[in-house]
Amino acid sequence: MDRSEYIVEDDPLTPLQFAICRGCRVRREAATGRAVRPRRTAAGSTRKRCNNCSEVKDVSEFSPVGTFVTGETKYGTKCKACNASIKRAKHVPAPYDWSTWRPKETKICRVCGLEMPLSEFPKSRISTHGQQLHHGTCKSCGAGKYKDWRATQDPARLKAQRRVWLFNLDHESYAQILSSQGGACAICATPFAEDGRDVYVDHDHGCCPGRRSCGKCIRGFLCNRCNTALGQLRDSREITAAALSYVESPARPLSASPDAWYSEQDRWLISHMMSADEFAALREQQGGKCAICVEPNANLEIDHDHSCHPGLKSCRRCIRGLLCPHCNKGVGLLQDSPERLRGALSYLDCRPLSDDRAVQ
Ligand SMILES: [Zn+2]
Ligand SMILES: [Zn+2]
Ligand SMILES: [Zn+2]
Ligand SMILES: [Zn+2]
Ligand SMILES: [Zn+2]
Ligand SMILES: [Zn+2]
Ligand SMILES: [Zn+2]
Numbered sequence: 001m002d003r004s005e006y007i008v009e010d011d012p013l014t015p016l017q018f019a020i021c022r023g024c025r026v027r028r029e030a031a032t033g034r035a036v037r038p039r040r041t042a043a044g045s046t047r048k049r050c051n052n053c054s055e056v057k058d059v060s061e062f063s064p065v066g067t068f069v070t071g072e073t074k075y076g077t078k079c080k081a082c083n084a085s086i087k088r089a090k091h092v093p094a095p096y097d098w099s100t101w102r103p104k105e106t107k108i109c110r111v112c113g114l115e116m117p118l119s120e121f122p123k124s125r126i127s128t129h130g131q132q133l134h135h136g137t138c139k140s141c142g143a144g145k146y147k148d149w150r151a152t153q154d155p156a157r158l159k160a161q162r163r164v165w166l167f168n169l170d171h172e173s174y175a176q177i178l179s180s181q182g183g184a185c186a187i188c189a190t191p192f193a194e195d196g197r198d199v200y201v202d203h204d205h206g207c208c209p210g211r212r213s214c215g216k217c218i219r220g221f222l223c224n225r226c227n228t229a230l231g232q233l234r235d236s237r238e239i240t241a242a243a244l245s246y247v248e249s250p251a252r253p254l255s256a257s258p259d260a261w262y263s264e265q266d267r268w269l270i271s272h273m274m275s276a277d278e279f280a281a282l283r284e285q286q287g288g289k290c291a292i293c294v295e296p297n298a299n300l301e302i303d304h305d306h307s308c309h310p311g312l313k314s315c316r317r318c319i320r321g322l323l324c325p326h327c328n329k330g331v332g333l334l335q336d337s338p339e340r341l342r343g344a345l346s347y348l349d350c351r352p353l354s355d356d357r358a359v360q
């Protein structure tokens with residue numbers, strides 16, 4: 001049908017036009033008693049104004065939504081870009097009620113395919129909703145796979161990688177520190193094993209608390225004993241100095257009621273031939289505090305001179321005092337040795353090695 005049948009006002013963008021032909025119009029007006037009004041449409045136009053952004057764009061920027069009676073394509077009122085952004089803004093995923101979420105009790109291992117309880121799978125991260133997640137590979141498959149992989153790797157290289165990961169220490173610096181210490185523990189001078197498996201990298205926990213170090217606060221390499229001992233003496237110069245003067249001071253022999261311990265029930269009192277009263281008196285004398293770190297402790301332990309009695313038992317002449325478990329263990333690991341404690345003390349006095357390295 002002729003296009004002029006519809007057009008009322010020929011605006012090139014949106015001509016004012018009837019959607020139905022004159023014949024239909026007359027019939028509809030007679031039936032409804034109301035005039036059919038023309039609308040502005042983009043029929044026949046190659047340009048169109050978007051209803052949303054008001055920009056005039058090519059019709060290819062609009063989605064076709066149908067055909068006019070004139071055979072021309074009808075396009076949507078909003079351009080494709082606007083439609084897309086409106087859709088995006090509208091699309092809000094329905095919130096999932098995580099409080100009703102319960103972990104499955106079993107899981108199928110993706111390697112061996114067996115269904116096993118969750119405890120057979122290593123824990124992975126905590127999800128953003130606070131749920132504990134588990135790995136997809138069961139513990140035995142994972143361990144096996146890791147073992148297989150490890151067997152193919154050079155152990156020295158793995159160690160070196162681990163040092164980089166834990167202490168930010170590359171192999172060059174490692175070798176440099178090791179040779180500067182003569183390949184031995186910086187405190188007790190015990191030589192390290194050839195492959196370095198017993199090298200403990202010690203760092204300043206004041207800088208980096210925990211196991212890992214930033215790499216700038218590495219103080220030196222220690223053997224396992226000295227490293228643990230330093231930790232037990234809380235990395236403290238004061239406590240280590242107190243421990244030194246403690247092991248150098250003479251023992252305080254017990255004299256009174258030499259047989260009273262015999263009826264004691266406590267295994268520790270018996271092995272130190274000490275009565276509960278004597279223990280209480282000694283604790284009273286120390287004010288309930290450790291003889292080294294002078295911190296109050298409810299679990300003070302009896303310490304004796306191990307050069308008189310190596311091992312756990314002592315005689316009544318070699319008891320030195322009551323120590324907190326930390327100080328007792330720290331001093332014990334350094335084998336009660338004033339030399340080693342002095343070594344620990346001068347070790348703690350040193351500044352971190354990175355200061356030396358930075359100068360070079
Ligand atoms: Zn018609
Ligand atoms: Zn638009
Ligand atoms: Zn498995
Ligand atoms: Zn050592
Ligand atoms: Zn650090
Ligand atoms: Zn203590
Ligand atoms: Zn003892």
Ligand SMILES: [Zn+2]
Pocket residue numbers: 308309314315316317318
């Ligand atoms: Zn003794």
